[in-house]
Amino acid sequence: MNLADYKDVFVFAEQRDGKIQNVALELLGKARELADANNEKVVAMLLGKDIKSQAQTLIQYGADRVLVVDHELLKDYMTEPYTQAITQIIREQKPSIMIIGATTIGRDLGPRVSARNRTGLTADATKLEISDDEAHEFRMTRPAFGGNLMATILCKNHRPQMSTVRPGVMQKMTPDANRQGEIVDYAVNFDEKKIARVKLVKTVKEEKSVTDISEAKILVSGGRGVGTKDGFGKLEALAKELGGEVSSSRAMVDAGVMPADRQVGQTGKTVRPALYMACGISGAIQHLAGMEESDLIIAINKDKYAPIFSVADLGIVGDLHKIVPMLTERLRTMQK
Amino acid sequence: MNIVVCIKQVPDTTEVKINPVTGTLIREGVPSIMNPDDKGGLEFALQLKDKYGAHVTVITMGLPQAEAILREALAMGVDRAILLTDRKLGGADTLATSSAIAGALRTMDIDLVITGRQAIDGDTAQVGPQIAEHLDLPQVSYMADLQYDEATKTFTVKKQLEDGYQILEMQAPCVVTALASAVQPRYMTVSGIVTAWDKEVEVWNADRINVPEEHIGKAGSPTSVFKSFPKQLKPAGQTVEVSPEEAVELIVNKLKEKHII
Numbered sequence: 001m002n003l004a005d006y007k008d009v010f011v012f013a014e015q016r017d018g019k020i021q022n023v024a025l026e027l028l029g030k031a032r033e034l035a036d037a038n039n040e041k042v043v044a045m046l047l048g049k050d051i052k053s054q055a056q057t058l059i060q061y062g063a064d065r066v067l068v069v070d071h072e073l074l075k076d077y078m079t080e081p082y083t084q085a086i087t088q089i090i091r092e093q094k095p096s097i098m099i100i101g102a103t104t105i106g107r108d109l110g111p112r113v114s115a116r117n118r119t120g121l122t123a124d125a126t127k128l129e130i131s132d133d134e135a136h137e138f139r140m141t142r143p144a145f146g147g148n149l150m151a152t153i154l155c156k157n158h159r160p161q162m163s164t165v166r167p168g169v170m171q172k173m174t175p176d177a178n179r180q181g182e183i184v185d186y187a188v189n190f191d192e193k194k195i196a197r198v199k200l201v202k203t204v205k206e207e208k209s210v211t212d213i214s215e216a217k218i219l220v221s222g223g224r225g226v227g228t229k230d231g232f233g234k235l236e237a238l239a240k241e242l243g244g245e246v247s248s249s250r251a252m253v254d255a256g257v258m259p260a261d262r263q264v265g266q267t268g269k270t271v272r273p274a275l276y277m278a279c280g281i282s283g284a285i286q287h288l289a290g291m292e293e294s295d296l297i298i299a300i301n302k303d304k305y306a307p308i309f310s311v312a313d314l315g316i317v318g319d320l321h322k323i324v325p326m327l328t329e330r331l332r333t334m335q336k
Numbered sequence: 337m338n339i340v341v342c343i344k345q346v347p348d349t350t351e352v353k354i355n356p357v358t359g360t361l362i363r364e365g366v367p368s369i370m371n372p373d374d375k376g377g378l379e380f381a382l383q384l385k386d387k388y389g390a391h392v393t394v395i396t397m398g399l400p401q402a403e404a405i406l407r408e409a410l411a412m413g414v415d416r417a418i419l420l421t422d423r424k425l426g427g428a429d430t431l432a433t434s435s436a437i438a439g440a441l442r443t444m445d446i447d448l449v450i451t452g453r454q455a456i457d458g459d460t461a462q463v464g465p466q467i468a469e470h471l472d473l474p475q476v477s478y479m480a481d482l483q484y485d486e487a488t489k490t491f492t493v494k495k496q497l498e499d500g501y502q503i504l505e506m507q508a509p510c511v512v513t514a515l516a517s518a519v520q521p522r523y524m525t526v527s528g529i530v531t532a533w534d535k536e537v538e539v540w541n542a543d544r545i546n547v548p549e550e551h552i553g554k555a556g557s558p559t560s561v562f563k564s565f566p567k568q569l570k571p572a573g574q575t576v577e578v579s580p581e582e583a584v585e586l587i588v589n590k591l592k593e594k595h596i597i
Contacts, residue, residue: 079465079475104497108477111462115431115469120558123430123460139562145349145457151564158558171595197474197510201492201503218596242596275596296594297573298587304577314590315575322580323587330584331597 225280373452
């Protein structure tokens with residue numbers, strides 16, 4: 001393998017039912033950064049059926065080229081046809097870097113592609129960078145050991161250097177309708193006999209009736225200071241505006257104000273959302289154990305000595321019953 | 337029907353503590369367990385054994401002490417246990433690990449390979465699909481249920497997705513990766529525990545698997561760890577006593593800074 005033959009940053013543009021997934025746009029934002037650091041191009045791989053109309057979106061979000069593989073066999077994601085298409089692209093286009101969303105699709109496709117092409121794959125990277133020294137190394141950092149340790153991974157002598165990234169980790173670019181890019185119809189030769197080994201019988205969509213708070217990205221959480229069901233109504237309005245869920249401290253569950261499946265803490269659920277907004281929660285150690293890993297913690301409490309402030313990124317000493325409705329209203333007007 | 341379940345011994349990462357002074361991991365005293373998704377996969381295999389009389393083999397690659405989870409599997413009811421252990425296999429990333437395990441599987445007559453979706457110490461979810469690729473077998477990952485039709489040798493698999501599920505069919509031989517949450521693994525029985533100690537755990541070394549040296553161990557690993565470090569503890573944030581109006585401004589700015597809104 002001559003490493004110098006391999007260049008550009010390739011992004012798997014995951015689509016479902018013909019709709020490009022957010023994670024693909026997020027990866028394009030990161031790919032843009034990586035490609036610019038190496039003076040390379042961002043290439044999006046768009047696989048599906050009747051999806052060419054979506055290619056322009058990928059250019060607006062940072063792609064220089066979009067390879068469109070439009071084929072009946074790619075209508076729904078299936079391991080084998082997608083692996084074959086990506087493998088042919090790798091062999092013909094020789095990408096230096098390839099990033100894929102760490103969804104149930106990407107985490108099925110990535111390892112299969114990496115094994116077929118005997119190259120390295122780093123799972124769930126939270127940071128991707130090109131080193132600013134002479135080497136211009138591609139460095140992939142990911143949590144290991146149950147999130148207790150971080151590891152920076154290299155893929156020195158194999159190409160493409162592959163990584164998956166979870167949804168919500170990277171930032172999308174602001175879309176630019178004037179960005180120019182090239183859209184290429186890409187023909188793939190499929191081995192249909194191999195593809196026929198797995199048959200899709202049906203796909204069933206399920207609406208979750210109650211969101212599991214441990215999976216929520218944004219939690220507005222209430223404690224004793226919220227007091228009543230009416231008080232939680234204010235939190236619900238804020239959560240709705242933020243696209244999040246409402247959770248609770250043990251005190252409010254014991255008081256019968258909130259159901260047990262909403263409880264955060266040692267005897268409840270462990271959560272690590274992107275935003276944990278603690279309203280009227282003093283922050284007993286058992287509560288902190290269940291939420292201190294949250295990416296951003298904002299706490300509102302009347303008592304300036306409340307332990308919750310020791311883990312908060314931003315602590316507000318004040319009355320949640322005034323601040324929460326004002327904040328909700330403010331976000332509502334910003335949306336418009 | 338011959339089933340092989342690939343299992344891994346992992347530290348119970350939910351029990352890992354951080355030294356508050358040095359910020360480093362305290363590895364001592366952390367119990368080792370059978371990886372939960374693998375144990376779920378093993379239960380699926382044992383259910384096929386109960387129903388169809390399948391012959392179930394477990395295999396693990398690891399250090400000699402990984403024998404403990406093989407004994408546990410024997411006590412749960414598997415027929416055969418293999419420990420693949422060799423210094424030559426050490427330092428392997430997922431590709432080299434899957435190459436070695438696939439090498440071992442290639443020597444057997446197999447209808448179904450079951451792995452866990454992912455291991456709790458690495459969380460990569462890569463080894464199962466990579467084994468399938470090395471063996472040129474079809475795969476379904478994220479398996480939440482498994483049915484078998486004896487007449488046609490067809491497996492019907494429920495695959496869990498973020499927003500629902502799929503039903504897929506494939507014929508033996510094939511690979512599935514199982515979710516722990518899909519099934520309640522059985523307990524070891526008392527007689528199982530007793531007989532498990534009489535059963536042989538086969539110990540295989542690298543010579544048994546017939547895989548080129550450049551595909552196993554450190555040499556067979558395209559990825560390498562450049563550095564590892566404890567997760568940075570959060571610096572203490574700011575706590576302010578301000579008017580509700582100012583509080584709203586501070587919060588909105590923080591949410592913007594962190595790309596929440």
